[in-house]
Amino acid sequence: MVEEDILFEVLTEAMRRGADFADVFVEERIVYNLRLEEGRVQENTSGTERGAGIRVLVGETAAYAYTNSLEKPSLLEATRAAAAAAKSGKNEVISLENRRRLSSPWYHPVEEEPLALSREYKLELVSRADMAARGAGSKVVQVVVVLGEGRQKVLVANSLGEVAEDERTRVRMVVQVVARENGEAQTGTESPGILGGYELFKRISPERIGRKAAEQALTMLEAKPAPAGPMPVVIANATGGVLFHEACGHGLEADAIHKKASVYAGRLGQKVASELVSAYDDATLPNRWGSFRFDDEGVPASRTPLIEQGILVGYINDRKRSMRDGVPATGNGRRQSYRHLPIPRMSNTFIAAGKTKAEEIIADTTFGLYARKLGGGEVNPVTGDFIFSVTEGYMIRDGRLAEPVRGATLIGNGPKALMEIDAVADDLDFDTGMCGKDGQLVPVTTGQPTLRVRELVVGGTAEVI
Amino acid sequence: MRREENVLDRMAEWCEEIAGRAGSRADVEIYMQESRGLQVRAFKGQVEELRYSHGMGIGIRVIREGRLGYAYTTECDWQGVRRASEEAIHNSRYSEPDEHNVMPEPEEVSQDELNIYHPQVKEWEASRKVEMALELEKLTLSFDSRITKVEVAAYADGDSEVFIANSKGFKSWYQTSHCHCYVFPIAEDKGEAQTGFAFDANVKPESLDLERVAREASEMALSLLGAKSHPSFRTVVVLDRMVAAEFVGFLASALNAEAVLKGRSFLAGKEGERVAGELVNLVDDGLMRGGFGTRPFDDEGFPSLRKELIKEGFLVSFLHNSYTASRAGTKSTGNASRSSFREPPRVGASNIYLLPMKGNREDIIRQVQEGVFINQLIGVHAGANPVTGEISLGATGHRIRRGELAEPLREITLAGNALNFLKQVVILGEDLLFLPFEGSLGAPTMAIEGVMVSGRG
Numbered sequence: 001m002v003e004e005d006i007l008f009e010v011l012t013e014a015m016r017r018g019a020d021f022a023d024v025f026v027e028e029r030i031v032y033n034l035r036l037e038e039g040r041v042q043e044n045t046s047g048t049e050r051g052a053g054i055r056v057l058v059g060e061t062a063a064y065a066y067t068n069s070l071e072k073p074s075l076l077e078a079t080r081a082a083a084a085a086a087k088s089g090k091n092e093v094i095s096l097e098n099r100r101r102l103s104s105p106w107y108h109p110v111e112e113e114p115l116a117l118s119r120e121y122k123l124e125l126v127s128r129a130d131m132a133a134r135g136a137g138s139k140v141v142q143v144v145v146v147l148g149e150g151r152q153k154v155l156v157a158n159s160l161g162e163v164a165e166d167e168r169t170r171v172r173m174v175v176q177v178v179a180r181e182n183g184e185a186q187t188g189t190e191s192p193g194i195l196g197g198y199e200l201f202k203r204i205s206p207e208r209i210g211r212k213a214a215e216q217a218l219t220m221l222e223a224k225p226a227p228a229g230p231m232p233v234v235i236a237n238a239t240g241g242v243l244f245h246e247a248c249g250h251g252l253e254a255d256a257i258h259k260k261a262s263v264y265a266g267r268l269g270q271k272v273a274s275e276l277v278s279a280y281d282d283a284t285l286p287n288r289w290g291s292f293r294f295d296d297e298g299v300p301a302s303r304t305p306l307i308e309q310g311i312l313v314g315y316i317n318d319r320k321r322s323m324r325d326g327v328p329a330t331g332n333g334r335r336q337s338y339r340h341l342p343i344p345r346m347s348n349t350f351i352a353a354g355k356t357k358a359e360e361i362i363a364d365t366t367f368g369l370y371a372r373k374l375g376g377g378e379v380n381p382v383t384g385d386f387i388f389s390v391t392e393g394y395m396i397r398d399g400r401l402a403e404p405v406r407g408a409t410l411i412g413n414g415p416k417a418l419m420e421i422d423a424v425a426d427d428l429d430f431d432t433g434m435c436g437k438d439g440q441l442v443p444v445t446t447g448q449p450t451l452r453v454r455e456l457v458v459g460g461t462a463e464v465i
Numbered sequence: 466m467r468r469e470e471n472v473l474d475r476m477a478e479w480c481e482e483i484a485g486r487a488g489s490r491a492d493v494e495i496y497m498q499e500s501r502g503l504q505v506r507a508f509k510g511q512v513e514e515l516r517y518s519h520g521m522g523i524g525i526r527v528i529r530e531g532r533l534g535y536a537y538t539t540e541c542d543w544q545g546v547r548r549a550s551e552e553a554i555h556n557s558r559y560s561e562p563d564e565h566n567v568m569p570e571p572e573e574v575s576q577d578e579l580n581i582y583h584p585q586v587k588e589w590e591a592s593r594k595v596e597m598a599l600e601l602e603k604l605t606l607s608f609d610s611r612i613t614k615v616e617v618a619a620y621a622d623g624d625s626e627v628f629i630a631n632s633k634g635f636k637s638w639y640q641t642s643h644c645h646c647y648v649f650p651i652a653e654d655k656g657e658a659q660t661g662f663a664f665d666a667n668v669k670p671e672s673l674d675l676e677r678v679a680r681e682a683s684e685m686a687l688s689l690l691g692a693k694s695h696p697s698f699r700t701v702v703v704l705d706r707m708v709a710a711e712f713v714g715f716l717a718s719a720l721n722a723e724a725v726l727k728g729r730s731f732l733a734g735k736e737g738e739r740v741a742g743e744l745v746n747l748v749d750d751g752l753m754r755g756g757f758g759t760r761p762f763d764d765e766g767f768p769s770l771r772k773e774l775i776k777e778g779f780l781v782s783f784l785h786n787s788y789t790a791s792r793a794g795t796k797s798t799g800n801a802s803r804s805s806f807r808e809p810p811r812v813g814a815s816n817i818y819l820l821p822m823k824g825n826r827e828d829i830i831r832q833v834q835e836g837v838f839i840n841q842l843i844g845v846h847a848g849a850n851p852v853t854g855e856i857s858l859g860a861t862g863h864r865i866r867r868g869e870l871a872e873p874l875r876e877i878t879l880a881g882n883a884l885n886f887l888k889q890v891v892i893l894g895e896d897l898l899f900l901p902f903e904g905s906l907g908a909p910t911m912a913i914e915g916v917m918v919s920g921r922g
Contacts, residue, residue, distance in 0.1 A: 037727060040563065044556035045535040047807055048549070051520070060508070065517040068539040081517045084591070119559045142728045178728055178852055185731070185853045228697045228880070228919035259508065261616040261651060263658075339518060378844040378859070382616070382651055382660045385875055387844040387859030409848055409857040411878050411920075457694065459857050459878025459919045 001026050002052065002070050007157040008099065010075045014056050015159050017083035021057040021323065023158035024079075025296060026070065027338040031150040032114065036126040038142070039134075044119075051338035056082040062320060064341045098161030104293045104300035106284045110169045112198035114149040122147055125173070125198075129206035133177050136214030139221060141185075142178035143210070147171075156298035164298030170289065170443060171200050172432065175209050179217035186223070186406065188216030189375075189391070193289040193432040193443065216373065216392050219404050226393060226408030226460030232368035233410060233456045234361055234396060238429035239373045241446030244279060245349050246379045247386040247414030250437070252306055252314075253332075253344040254321035256381050263384040263415050267312050273418035275310040276354055276451075283331060283347035289432040290348040290444040297333035297342050304330040306349075307418075318344040336440040343438060350447030354424030358450035361423045363399040369408060369458055370394040370401055377410075384414035387459075409459040417453050425450035469628070469638050472497070476630035479543065483550040484632040487527050487557075492568045493550075494526040494631040494765065497541065498806045502623030503591060507598040508615070515595070518623070524806035527553040531562035535809045565791035569767040571635035580755040583669035586622045586642040594620050594670065597646060604679035605650045611690070612683050616649040616660065622670060627760075635766040643757065644670045645901060648678055652686035661686030662841070666901040668755060685840055689861055692873035694920035701836035701891070701914045702879060703829055703865065708839050709819065709908035710900040715883065716747065717814040717904065719851040720774055722789035724812075731854030731883060732780060740780045741887035744822060747775035749784060751799050751815035758815040758905030765801035765810045772798050774817070778888075786812050818907025822893040826910045829892050831868040837918050838863045838870055839879065854883040877920040889914045 007024050014022035028050045035043035052075055053066035065078040126145040133143040154166045172193030179186050190213040194200040235243060248264075256262035264272065273279075283291050283301035292301055297319045305313050317325075318333030321344060334345035362370065370393065377388030390408040394401045430447035476495045484493045499521035506514040523546055524537040534557025538549040602618035622644035630636040647664035663682035665673045704712065724730040732740065741747075751769025753759050762768050765787060774782050785793065786801035789812060802813025830838060843859035850856075857880040864871040894910035 034559075040561040041559060042561070042563070043533065043535065043809065044560045045537075045809065046549075046552045046556060047537040048545075049522070049537075049539045049807075051539060060511045060513060061515060062513065063515040063517075066520070068520055068522070068541075078517075078519075082515075119556075123559055144727075180728070185728070187850065187852050228878075228917065230921045259616055260614060339520060341514060341516060375848075376844070377848075380660060380843065382658050383875070385843065385859070385861075387848060387878065389844065389848045389850075389857060407855045407857050407880060409844070409859070409878055409880070411859050411876055413876065457876060457878070457919065457921045459859070459880050460917075 001028055001153060001155055004157065004163060006072050006075065010054060010079050011157060011159050013076055013079050014054065014083050019056040019058055019083060019159065021159055022055060023156060023297065024052060024054050025338055026052045026155040028153045029150060029337070034122055034126055034147040036130055036145040039130060041123060053338040054079045054082050055341065057320060062341060066339050099163065100161055102162050102164040102298060102300065106293050106301045108195045108287045108291055108293065110197040114151065114169060114171060114197055117198055125201060125206045129173060129175050129210035132207035132210035133175060133214040136211055137218055139179045139181050139218060140177055140214050141180045144176045146174045154296065156296070158298065162298055164294045166292060166294040168195060168292055169197055170195055171198055173206065173209055175213040177213040177217045179214070179221050181221050184221070186217045186220035188213040188220070191432060194287055195289055195291045196287040219392060220406050223404035223406035226405035226458060228458060228460040230455050230457050232365055232452060232454055233458070234365055234368060234370045234450065234452045235374070236370065236372045237425065237427045237448055237450045239431045240371065241350055241431060241448035242374050242377060242433065243388055244351050244448055245346060245444065245446040246377050247384065248418060249346050249349045250379060251381045251384065251414065252316050254315050254317045255344050257315050258321055262381050264312060270312055271310050272312045272415060273307050273310045274421040276424045277307055277310055277418060277421055278352040279307040279350065280305055280352065281316055281332065281346050281349045285348050288348045288430065288445050292347070295331045295333045296335045299329045299331040299333060302331045316344050316346060318342055334442050336442055340440045345437065345442055346435065346444050348430065348445040348447065350428065350430065351449065351451065353426045353428040353449045356423055356425050358425040358427050361425055361450060361452050362396060362401065364423070365396045365399060365452065368396045370396050371410065379414060386414055387411045405460070407460055410456050411459050412456045417456060420454040421451050422454050423452040472628055473630055473636040473638060476628060477636050479546055480630050480632040483525065483527070486550065487529055487554045490530065492528045492632050494568055494629065496524045496764070496806055497628040498522060498625065500623055500625035502621065503594055504621040505595050505598040505619060507602040507618045510599065512595055522806040523549065524809070525550050525553045526809050527557050528566045528568065529557045531564050531566050532557040532560045533566050533809065534560060537807050565788050567787050567791055568631050568633055569765055569787045569797060571633055572768050574637055574762045574768045575752055577752065579752065579759050579761060581641045581668060581759050582624070583642050585669040585671060586624050586644055589670055594622065597670065597673065597675065601646055601648050601675045601679060604675055605648050605683055608679055608683040609687055611652050611654050611687060612650050613653045614651040616651055618648045620646045629766045631766060637762060637766065639761050642668050643901070644673065646673050646675065646678060648682045650682050650686050652690055654690045657690060659686050659689035659692065666757060688863065689873045689875065692861060692875035694876040695864065695874050695918065697919040699915055699917050701833050701912055702916045702918065703833055703836060703838045703910065703912045705840045706896055706898040706908050706910045707900060708842050709911045710898060710906040711842055713817055713819060713908045714904060714906045715849045715851060717817050717906065720783050721812045722783040722785045722793060724851065725783050726789055726792055729852050731852065735780050738780055739778050740884060741775055741778040742890040743778040744893050745775055745778050745887060745890050746773065746820040747817065748773055748820060749800065749814050749817040753816045756816035756905055757899060757901040760815065763799045763801040764803045767797045767799045767801060769799045769815060784812050784814055786810055814904055816899065816905040816907065818897060818899065819893060819909065819911070821895045821897040821909040824892070824894045825896050826894065829894050829910050829912055830865055830870060832892060833865055833912055834868045836865045837874065838865050856881055856883055856886065877918055880917045880919060886913050886916065
């Protein structure tokens with residue numbers, strides 16, 4: 001994309017102007033999106049984007065400038081803009097003898113390269129998902145299938161002389177279904193994704209994706225309004241992991257910790273969860289949607305223990321925070337694109353499997369809510385308060401799954417809920433998502449086994465129980 | 466203006482050239498966007514982040530016999546455009562024909578002074594803008610001894626140029642500028658922490674009111690100290706105008722004609738019906754002077770205009786672009802919208818707001834006597850479903866007792882159906898405020914009766 005010599009010229013310029021550290025991030029991204037709606041392909045979009053961002057660290061300040069042009073004069077101009085913030089008066093010369101290519105043991109092979117496949121084939125995949133969803137029943141009135149693929153090439157070089165390259169191919173299919181009966185509508189969504197190619201559809205067929213989304217919408221048509229009030233909540237595996245991601249994970253990101261804007265600041269070594277809980281962030285998991293070889297600062301991906309048997313053991317670090325605090329970078333410096341500064345972000349974050357069977361947890365619950373599928377949610381990292389929508393939920397009565405309920409939300413406090421987890425099953429599974437923070441979206445996976453929280457407030461529309 | 470005219474002429478020539486390559490009766494549109502900006506974040510008296518941005522890109526839309534193809538590129542010379550146009554033409558072969566895929570016929574666009582650009586954003590040195598972020602942090606920290614930290618104090622601005630040309634002969638451009646500042650303070654007392662938020666936005670930096678932002682954000686954080694949940698009950702809720710504006714954003718997505726036509730809106734099929742209390746008037750005005758969503762023409766070159774969406778509680782119009790208007794057999798409302806050159810035009814509101822009525826927040830709280838005041842919502846993206854109209858959101862706020870704000874509340878939820886909420890609007894205040902994030906959403910303080918508020922205790 002850009003010659004290494006030019007990148008080091010840029011870095012030399014940044015250091016000459018007083019930077020403590022500088023790096024340059026070069027990106028090329030080729031994307032293709034296909035959107036089928038009302039049984040027809042309605043949008044068919046491709047894009048090519050190139051750009052570079054230059055970061056200059058001086059004291060506590062991170063200055064950044066980006067350009068769409070990868071020509072040397074533009075790169076130098078961006079460097080000067082970023083370096084204008086550097087007033088340290090330092091004037092360091094970087095030693096170019098230290099230049100070295102970094103390696104990472106974590107490969108994520110692509111079996112079926114998107115660019116090698118025809119549009120006809122991709123069209124067939126979305127049609128198959130559409131047909132399957134429509135075939136699930138006459139109450140299915142709308143189906144939207146979006147197939148997205150992207151190949152992102154990344155080159156990072158920094159003033160330590162390090163150079164790292166990564167290439168990330170990702171494919172994802174999102175199916176949204178609307179089912180309607182007696183003027184009432186319900187929705188279902190399924191959205192598997194992979195860091196890899198079209199082998200995704202060998203693991204899960206388009207038919208299965210379509211059917212699962214449709215079944216969720218159809219089930220929810222039968223649902224009654226959820227009751228409101230405090231009760232035990234069993235959260236199913238896979239999508240339930242979003243709760244840990246939001247209510248705990250963000251609070252473990254080093255920027256929130258540094259600003260003490262997190263309930264987990266200063267709590268390393270302390271008990272923050274039930275002893276049944278161990279949790280990790282792991283970007284090395286082969287071909288997971290949130291995986292990578294190097295992060296966006298050129299640090300190799302790694303597996304980071306966050307909580308072990310209830311004890312807080314680690315935070316999610318990027319380079320800036322780890323350099324300042326003198327702790328190892330965990331390979332979590334990520335960014336949406338060359339237009340953005342890297343910040344500490346999760347990759348694949350999950351609660352580890354326990355030993356109980358999921359069925360036993362339900363059998364052991366006299367009354368409560370079973371949240372099979374969680375939608376999005378939000379959390380206030382300072383207080384730990386959270387809210388999540390339950391997109392597919394059932395009541396548990398006398399140890400059995402009973403009627404489906406709709407419109408339920410889970411509301412609670414992250415630290416409190418983690419302490420109140422009283423059962424963890426052995427069925428760890430994952431789900432994909434796009435995580436937003438500081439206006440930047442990055443692909444992540446969330447994961448967990450089925451587990452039970454002793455008590456959460458369920459917000460619903462039905463009267464108090 | 467020489468440069469801009471030249472850019473437009475070149476784009477028009479490219480459109481002709483690409484239309485020729487695409488074959489008979491093809492329509493081609495080129496959308497180009499160039500934007501610059503500066504963002505500053507202050508933390509503990511220092512500049513934490515300083516970001517300069519300068520980006521440009523081109524999006525090419527090709528419609529051949531009703532088949533839509535789209536491609537974009539950041540290489541804005543003919544070589545890049547030619548490559549992207551080939552992709553767009555190729556993509557169009559794989560879309561199904563739809564007679565409603567049309568580009569608008571060129572029409573005169575407003576020549577009025579819209580007050581959406583001020584050169585001050587460009588003229589001010591970066592150092593002056595850095596000072597604003599630092600000053601905002603300082604003002605916030607000195608507001609009260611219990612404001613112990615500021616998570617983020619930020620200033621951001623930008624100016625942007627949009628050019629559109631199409632093979633039907635439309636070519637025009639405009640320039641906008643904006644700046645805003647915001648702060649997230651943390652109030653602490655007796656081992657408990659609460660956050661607040663406030664912002665200001667304008668076309669020029671000197672108009673930003675840092676003191677008001679510092680005060681309002683701090684007051685919000687302080688007022689929540691000691692907050693507890695509340696037993697579930699059905700009551701009147703008073704929504705702070707920022708919260709009410711978020712509700713307007715939710716309505717905007719349900720009024721989007723694309724969602725309506727495709728059965729993805731709870732307002733589908735309700736045109737002409739009563740959908741709200743008679744106090745409710747909802748307007749979208751693309752020509753509002755100085756509005757954050759104001760443009761002379763929309764993102765496919767159709768002239769902007771003002772239209773009523775809900776009038777005295779009756780649903781009178783949806784938001785349309787050329788495609789949805791053709792399908793619905795009506796005229797575009799000038800609401801073609803795209804988030805950037807990376808996507809073809811869809812539908813979006815311009816400046817959408819609830820017409821203000823009478824009274825400020827205190828008056829309304831006094832009038833309500835007993836209920837709940839809501840100052841922050843949690844989970845708007847997750848807990849409000851524009852397809853079903855179901856709403857279930859976390860919130861913070863205060864209990865209203867005897868016409869005054871009483872104890873602070875957290876870990877509570879509001880739940881119900883948007884149609885019921887709309888029909889149960891009983892008071893709208895006079896204190897209209899626009900949120901400039903994710904569109905331009907305006908609302909005054911408002912009261913809704915009969916809302917289920919759940920919590921524990």
